[in-house]
Amino acid sequence: MYEKDAIFITGDAKSSQNNPITKKFSQYFLALVVNRTTGKIIDVDCSATVDLTRRFVQAIFIGRHIDDPSLVEDISNRYFGSSQKAMIVAFQDALKKYYAITALSK
Template identity: 75%
Template structure:
């Protein structure tokens, strides 16, 4: 399904205590499949409790690049779920891991 140039990265964050995600998963997870050669996001999944949330988050990330400087701005302007802050933190965590991985491979 994914070619040999792809890598898997997961970022995590704490969601608020009253969030259903916290009750089900304890944390918010955001998993990426990224093309190592250019940083393009091939696929993404998250620990949401509603499938529509997962699909909407996929629409924000898929076919963009991990280091796209306006992803956080897009999340702030488009995603108004209770886990907005957790989504941003999980993305930033995954981005740091991506940057470490790509720096090691240079």
């Protein structure tokens, strides 16, 4: 399903105690499939409780470069779900992992 150069990265963060995500999953998770060479985000999923949330998150991320500086800004300006801050932190965690993985392959 995914090309040979695709890698799977997760990021996680705490979400607020009253968030349904916290009740169901304990934490917020963001999973990204990224082309190791180009940095293009191929697929994404998150620990959402509503399918519409997943589709909206996919619309924000898929097709973008993982280190596009406007990604966090887009999350802040477009995603107003209760897990907005957790999504940003989880994305930044995944981005750190991407940098570590790609540094190893150089």
